Amino acid sequence: MFDDLAASVTFIQENQERFLELLTEHLQLTILSVVIGLLIALPLAVIASRIELLAKPLTWLAAIGQTIPSLAILGLMLPLLGTGFVPSLFALTIRAILPIFLNGYVGIRATDPAIVDAARGMGTGNAQLLLMVELPLASPVIFAGIKTATVQNIGLATLAAFIGGGGLGDLILQGLAMVDAPVLLAGAVPVALLAIVAELGLGRLQRVVVPAGLQSATQ
Amino acid sequence: MITLEHVSKTFTSHGQTVTAVDDVSLEVGEGELHVLIGPSGSGKTTTMRMINCLETPTGGRITVDGRDVQTMNVVDLRRGIGYVIQQGGLFPHFTVADNVAVVPRLLGWPRQKRRQRAEELLALVGLPPELFADRYPRQLSGGQQQRVGVARALAADPPIVLMDEPFGAVDPITRKQLQRELRRIQAEVRKTIVFVTHDIAEAFLLGDRIVLMAEGRIVQNATPADLLRNPADPFVTSFIGEDRGLRSLRFTSLAELAGPAPPGARPNGMILPGTLSILDAGRELAAHRDAAGDGIWVGDTTGQPIGYLTFQQFATVLGESLGDDAETPHDETAHAIHH
Numbered sequence: 001m002f003d004d005l006a007a008s009v010t011f012i013q014e015n016q017e018r019f020l021e022l023l024t025e026h027l028q029l030t031i032l033s034v035v036i037g038l039l040i041a042l043p044l045a046v047i048a049s050r051i052e053l054l055a056k057p058l059t060w061l062a063a064i065g066q067t068i069p070s071l072a073i074l075g076l077m078l079p080l081l082g083t084g085f086v087p088s089l090f091a092l093t094i095r096a097i098l099p100i101f102l103n104g105y106v107g108i109r110a111t112d113p114a115i116v117d118a119a120r121g122m123g124t125g126n127a128q129l130l131l132m133v134e135l136p137l138a139s140p141v142i143f144a145g146i147k148t149a150t151v152q153n154i155g156l157a158t159l160a161a162f163i164g165g166g167g168l169g170d171l172i173l174q175g176l177a178m179v180d181a182p183v184l185l186a187g188a189v190p191v192a193l194l195a196i197v198a199e200l201g202l203g204r205l206q207r208v209v210v211p212a213g214l215q216s217a218t219q
Numbered sequence: 220m221i222t223l224e225h226v227s228k229t230f231t232s233h234g235q236t237v238t239a240v241d242d243v244s245l246e247v248g249e250g251e252l253h254v255l256i257g258p259s260g261s262g263k264t265t266t267m268r269m270i271n272c273l274e275t276p277t278g279g280r281i282t283v284d285g286r287d288v289q290t291m292n293v294v295d296l297r298r299g300i301g302y303v304i305q306q307g308g309l310f311p312h313f314t315v316a317d318n319v320a321v322v323p324r325l326l327g328w329p330r331q332k333r334r335q336r337a338e339e340l341l342a343l344v345g346l347p348p349e350l351f352a353d354r355y356p357r358q359l360s361g362g363q364q365q366r367v368g369v370a371r372a373l374a375a376d377p378p379i380v381l382m383d384e385p386f387g388a389v390d391p392i393t394r395k396q397l398q399r400e401l402r403r404i405q406a407e408v409r410k411t412i413v414f415v416t417h418d419i420a421e422a423f424l425l426g427d428r429i430v431l432m433a434e435g436r437i438v439q440n441a442t443p444a445d446l447l448r449n450p451a452d453p454f455v456t457s458f459i460g461e462d463r464g465l466r467s468l469r470f471t472s473l474a475e476l477a478g479p480a481p482p483g484a485r486p487n488g489m490i491l492p493g494t495l496s497i498l499d500a501g502r503e504l505a506a507h508r509d510a511a512g513d514g515i516w517v518g519d520t521t522g523q524p525i526g527y528l529t530f531q532q533f534a535t536v537l538g539e540s541l542g543d544d545a546e547t548p549h550d551e552t553a554h555a556i557h558h
Contacts, residue, residue: 122322123298
C-alpha cells in the first residue's frame with residue numbers, strides 16, 4: 001500500500017504537466033457545475049417557496065433526480081450531447097441543482113413566520129422581503145447545500161472520464177484498465193484530498209458569508 | 220384616527236364558513252390607546268390585522284384618517300403604521316440599531332439619520348444605545364427584545380401603532396415593567412394605538428378604552444372605569460373577574476389607597492367603608508352601576524368621609540394589581556397613586 005502511494009507520487013512528479021491539466025479540468029467541472037447549479041436552483045427554490053402549487057412537483061422532481069445514478073445521466077445524455085467536457089458539465093450541473101434547490105426551498109420556508117409577519121407588517125415589498133429577510137436567514141442552509149453539492153461533485157467529476165470529459169477520473173480509469181494501482185491512486189487520492197479541502201474551505205467561507213447575527217445558530 | 224364601519228371577516232376552513240369578525244364598528248380617536256381584549260378566537264387579532272391590511276375584510280369599511288385602507292397602496296399604508304407583535308419578530312441578522320431602523324431604511328433615509336433615530340428610540344425604551352445598538356437580538360433577553368420591538372414600531376414616527384400582545388411572551392415581572400414603560404412612552408409620544416391582549420390587568424393599566432370582544436363581536440366598548448362600574452352583561456363581569464390575580468386585591472383595603480378628598484367637594488353618591496378590600500369595592504361598584512360622580516368616597520366605620528379615589532385611579536390600581544403575584548399589592552398601588 002505504502003509502496004503504491006510512493007509510486008503514485010513518483011508518477012505524478014514524472015507526469016506533472018498532465019496531472020495539472022487533469023486537476024484543472026476536474027476543478028473546472030466541479031466549480032462550474034456548482035455555480036451554474038446555484039444559478040438555476042436558487043431561483044427555482046424561490047419560485048417553489050412562493051407558488052405553493054409548484055412546490056410539490058419541483059421537490060419530487062428534485063428527489064427523483066437525486067436518485068438517478070450519475071453514470072446513468074451520463075449515458076442518457078450521450079445520444080443528445082455526445083462526449084467530452086460539455087455533457088460532463090451538464091450531468092454534474094443536474095446533480096448540483098438538487099441539493100441546492102432542496103436546501104434553498106427548505107431554508108426559505110423555514111423562516112420564522114413571526115419574522116415574516118413583522119416584515120410584512122412594516123411594509124416590505126415582495127423583493128425586499130426576499131432580499132432583506134428570507135435569503136439572508138436561509139443563507140446558512142443554502143450554504144450547506146452548496147457545500148454538499150461541491151463535495152459530491154468533486155467525487156462525481158471522476159465519472160466524466162467515462163465520456164471523455166477529462167478530470168482526475170482519467171487516471172483512475174487508466175489505473176483500472178492497466179491494473180496499475182499507483183496510477184489509480186494518483187487520481188483517487190487527490191480527489192479525496194480535494195473533497196476534504198473543499199469541505200474545510202467552504203466552512204471557513206461560510207463564516208464570512210453568513211450574517212454575523214446568525215453565526216452561532218449555524219455551528 | 221381609525222374607524223371601522225360594520226367590518227366582518229369570514230373565511231372558509233375545511234369547507235365550512237367561519238366568521239372571525241362579525242359586524243364590528245369602532246372609532247379610535249387620535250392619541251388614544253384602545254385595547255382589544257377577549258378570549259382566544261374572539262376576533263381581536265384579526266380585527267387589528269385588518270387595519271394594516273394583513274387581513275382583508277369580507278365586509279364593511281376601514282378608514283385611516285378618512286381614507287379607505289382598501290384603496291391605499293398596502294406597502295405605503297404599512298410603512299405609516301407601527302407594528303409590534305408578541306414574538307418580537309426581530310431580524311436575527313440585523314443589529315439592534317438596524318432592527319429599529321428597518322422602516323426608515325425602507326423609506327430610504329440616509330444611513331446617518333437612521334442611526335441617530337435608532338439611538339434616540341433605544342434611549343426612549345430604556346436601552347442605552349451605547350450598550351445595545353450594536354448587539355444582535357439573540358444577545359438580548361425576551362423583555363429587551365420586546366423593547367426593541369416597540370422602538371422599531373416608533374422609528375419612522377408613525378401616527379398609528381398596532382400592538383399584538385406585545386408583552387404576552389415575557390415573564391410577569393418584566394411584563395409589568397414593560398407596561399409601565401409603555402404608559403410613560405405613550406404619555407410622551409401620544410400615538411393612536413390599537414393594542415390586542417387577553418390580559419385584563421394589562422387592559423386596565425393601559426387602555427383609554429377597553430373593547431371587549433367575544434365570538435367576533437364587540438361585547439362592550441367602554442373606558443376602564445365604566446367597564447368596572449357598568450359591565451354590560453355577565454360575560455363582562457366574569458371576564459373581569461376571571462383573573463386569578465384578583466385574589467391579591469382581597470388584601471388591599473380602600474383606606475390604603477384613598478387620597479385626600481378634593482378641597483371643597485362634598486360626598487355625593489355612595490361612601491364605601493375604608494376597610495373594604497379593593498376586590499369587594501369593585502363588586503360594590505358593579506352592583507351600583509349608576510353611582511354618581513367620578514370617584515369613590517371612602518369613609519371610616521361611622522360613615523364619615525376620610526378620603527377619595529377617582530374611578531380612573533381605581534381602574535389603574537386594578538390594572539396594576541391584577542395578574543401580578545410577583546410584587547405585593549401594597550407596593551404596586553403606592554406606585555400607581557404617586558404617579
